[in-house]
Amino acid sequence: MQFGYSEICLAHDPGSRHPETPDRLRAIRERLKKKHGVEYVEADPCDLDRMAAVHERAYVESVRDFCADGGGNWDPDTTAVEETWDAICHSAGLACWAVEAALEGATGRRTPFSIGRPPGHHAVYDDAMGFCFVNNVAVAAQHALDSDAYDVDRVAIVDWDVHHGNGTQDIFYERDDVFFVSLHEQGLYPGTGAVDETGEGAGEGRTMNVPMPAGTDDREYLAAVEGPITQALTDYDPDLLLISAGFDAHRHDPISRIRLSTEAYALMTDRFRTLADETDAALAFILEGGYGLDVLADSVAIVHETFDGREPVEPESDCGEKAESALEDVADAHGLDLDVDG
Known part of the structure; x- marks a missing residue:
């Protein structure tokens, strides 16, 4: 794969006790040293105008000024230092690079993966939260829709982070040109993402929330992907598919109760x-x-290996009753007629 990366993203340092540490990127880079076919690309930073296409301009300016004044605690979870603004610009710029590379034909072993930070999916239209200041995936999706260089009318975003992508939902909730899917742990921060949150106005039916019960495992997540998510997105027929790739649903991640391997x-x-x-x-x-x-x-690394030719190992377990019931609720909310355990 091609990995979008910038050393500038390491300069955002919210403190030694904060879970969203620069060591996240260092660990990824160290692990990828052992892998064949890894390529790194550094992209241009995103400018404020492009961020303001999905965020309130006054809000983005306030984040810039907050960092210029030395940063601090925006809220109890979301912390900045002076260098955070440059990291924000580069993280969003790397997300835009990933979209451009994909739309220009990068597939297979050259599929793009942006590993910028700070992350973005909790950043709503006019506020920061949950470690996120600017919604990288939303900025990138809007960039694809706005650019005259690409023929993009419909974007699908699938967020498999264990936390609900409330910011991405907030930005696109009333729009038809972005279909947002969030696969997350039920009841976890930030407490949004219920099945009946399906969009409003022109966006009715274009938000799909798949809240899964604590203890959900590989087979049950796969049932969600193969069932209501695939059916809905196949019907939507997107020009661009973006994965908001969080990995905190792993069974050994310290802050969730989903049991993925x-x-x-x-x-x-x-x-x-x-x-x-x-x-x-x-x-x-x-x-x-x-x-x-x-x-x-x-x-x-295993996402990279999958594009590098490794065949994934299929799970042997069946979908449990709680997870099956959750997926039936999702199917009902979107008028889908399918066997969620099939």
Whole structure:
């Protein structure tokens, strides 16, 4: 794969006790040293105008000024230093690079994966939260839709971070040109992402939330991907598929109760690659969360290995009753008629 990366993203340092540490990127880079076919690309930083296409301009300016004044605690979870603004610009710029590379034909072993930080999927239209200041995937999706260089009318975003992508939902909730799917742990921070949150106005039906019960495993996540998510996105027929790739649903991540193995990320990658091929959609990955350094690095590496020819190992377990019931609720909310355990 091609990995979008910038050393400038390491300069955002919210403190030694904060889980969203620069060591996340260092761990990924160290793990990828052992892998064949890894390529790194540094992109141009994103400018304020492009961020303001999905965020309130006054809000983005306030983040810039907050950092210029030395930063501090924006809220109890979201912390900046002076260098954070440059990291924000480069993280969003790397996400835009990933979209451009995908739309210009980068597939297979050259599929783009942006590993910028700070992450973005909790950043709403006019505020920061959950370690996120600017919504990288939303900026990148809007860039694809706005650019005269690409023929993009519909974008699908799948967020498999264990936390609900409330910021991405907030930005696109009333729009028809972006279909947002969030696969997350039920009841976890930030407490949004219920099944009945399906969009409003022109966006009705264009948000799909798949809240899974604590203890959900590989087979059950795969049932969600193969069932309601694939059916809905196949019907939507996107021109571009973006994966908000958080890895904190791993069973060894310190802040969630979902029980995914590293192999689950290979399986989901394989399924979304197939979906992109079948819908003729460009495909790109954008890093979100993941706070156990070893499992984060292993999980990013297995996404790379999947594009490098490794065949994922299929799970042997069946879908449990709680997870099956959750997926039936999702199917009902979107008028889908399918066997969620099939």
